[in-house]
Amino acid sequence: MATIGDVAREAGVSRSTVSAVLNGRKLVLPETRGRVEAAIAKLSFSVNAGARALATARTMTLGVVVRFHEAEFSPALATYLVALSDAARESGYSVMLLTEADGEAAVRSAIAGRRVDGLVLLNVVEDDPRMEPIAASGFPAVLIGMPQDTRGIDAVDLDFAAGARLLVDHLAEVGHRRATFVRWPDDLYAAGSTYAIRFAAAAREQASGRGMTLEEVPCAVGPEQVRSALGEELLRREAPGALLVHNDAAVAMLPFALHDVGLRVPADRSVVSLHSAELARLYALPFTSVESEPEAVVHTAVELLVRRIDAPDEVPVARLVAPHLERRDSVAPPA
């Protein structure tokens, strides 16, 4: 592999001139530049990323710290990783995967080894231990997820509250006064899952502001439990004509549950939901919904992180990504 010295010799200039051409800094006579470029092409030279990193103290690499225990529903993970890598590339960065079971250790060693210029923490939860070494060292990082206390670290997440309001409004606007709120099981809220809490709180508030009644049905995960719980609710006398769903497992099974009991959407029931786009695709969900916006979230995250790398001392930022309603004709006025 050719080095910058080989190029310099070939072009009859010094290494620093080649470097100047490479980086576009300083003025180089067009003719000289031409010779250098020809030499580069001839030797098919390309800069050694490691050497450049050493000289500039910039690796142009971001680390993404994947939380290990994915007991939860994780089809979205790949989407986030790929989107992250794409967004990073747009800014000239590569992405390194950090998957140690002990996320905190992963963060520590990434910082210590100076392999990366910044870190993206995926799927951040309340009091996430991965934040500790970052907060302590001030290393550039961005959280995806929005804990109460971001400990001075930049953070991005979907605006779940706005999503809840969009969905409630959508039901209210066609005249629904009552809805079943199929939500996560209680322990998830108790565990401090902030997106769940934010969604539920906003849904309740918006509903009451709209004069709407929400009848809450917590729904455990597990296909069979979900299906029977849903079946029961759907068959209940006086059940509302609309369903507001924030529970991936439940919404995935909902088409089948509806089919089981012979109810049609939107004729018999209106349905709106917030879930990941990936889920919608996998299960071909036919519901009007607010979908997570992995590309937008990740794009914002990279933007913040790159800015933070360049300006480590600016005040931390928390950013919510505006959700939008994906209409799929699953809502009709109540009977």
Place this chain on the structure above:
Amino acid sequence: MATIGDVAREAGVSRSTVSAVLNGRKLVLPETRGRVEAAIAKLSFSVNAGARALATARTMTLGVVVRFHEAEFSPALATYLVALSDAARESGYSVMLLTEADGEAAVRSAIAGRRVDGLVLLNVVEDDPRMEPIAASGFPAVLIGMPQDTRGIDAVDLDFAAGARLLVDHLAEVGHRRATFVRWPDDLYAAGSTYAIRFAAAAREQASGRGMTLEEVPCAVGPEQVRSALGEELLRREAPGALLVHNDAAVAMLPFALHDVGLRVPADRSVVSLHSAELARLYALPFTSVESEPEAVVHTAVELLVRRIDAPDEVPVARLVAPHLERRDSVAPPA
């Protein structure tokens, strides 16, 4: 951040001695080693990966080239990525994500920038263009997937043929003489998807060797088409008492299709399938099956790649990972 020079000064030795301690090469007096280690701890020094890479011409990083293709089942992708990163770490390597839409370009620039010591190509298809620059340059790489012509590149994949034989045998052993082979649509085979072809060929051969009849039902993807196609087949008069499935979309919908028409497993139908473990988990599939073995495949891939990095000139290797049968009581003797 402390450098090796800081450590040397603190310990009162030269930089090369610190390096010797770090790498365990050469003999260092226990007492000297102790002083160095104390200095390292005191300054909380850790080696700068980039500098070491420059000096050793080894980045200790593997690149994973993700094919951009959307249509496939992405939950499995995350599993592979995480498993890959874990396996790499075991061998002291990190993993860099390469997701350019143009996989060939991604490979070229990875090789040119010398950011990685080797490449893993995920999800390789017949005549995959990503192979070209690798074959041309001899850069260390391993394919996950098994094209007919590996072009001298190491390759690993699940042994789909063996998987097919396991499933056919399992049905034959309890006495089934006929089975419906729910398979992928014809165009997938035509497109040269080698795992599909290998499975189908082995299934047919093993069945005929066992004196079993396979009645083939190609099944398009898309939940609704699948469901109706399956329903039709299940209700068909004289339909076999067993289903052999190699089609992710179909097997995911199969529980519902069976439920629709009121058939029970294994009382009314025996079912065996080959699909990804991730699919089984997400859809809680209750079928005896051969599951893809992402950990084993990826582990083998890393093993081969690391060996290839150390010994670039050995003969290329193709390795098939033995599948195993995951019994879930979905098979009973025919009525």
Place this chain on the structure above:
DNA sequence: GCACGTCAGCGTACCGGTTCGCCACGCGGG
């Protein structure tokens, strides 16, 4: 005609490690 400013390009130090030849020291043997 001279001082000065600009511009293109050069030389060199430096980033933080590794590697390897060399040296000094202590010891044993002839």
Place this chain on the structure above:
DNA sequence: CCCGCGTGGCGAACCGGTACGCTGACGTGC
């Protein structure tokens, strides 16, 4: 007593880039 050898550690070169100060040539203004 001297030589040779093994051992522990040192110093310098090197990996492949970047950054910055300097120089020489040329153009301009007075």
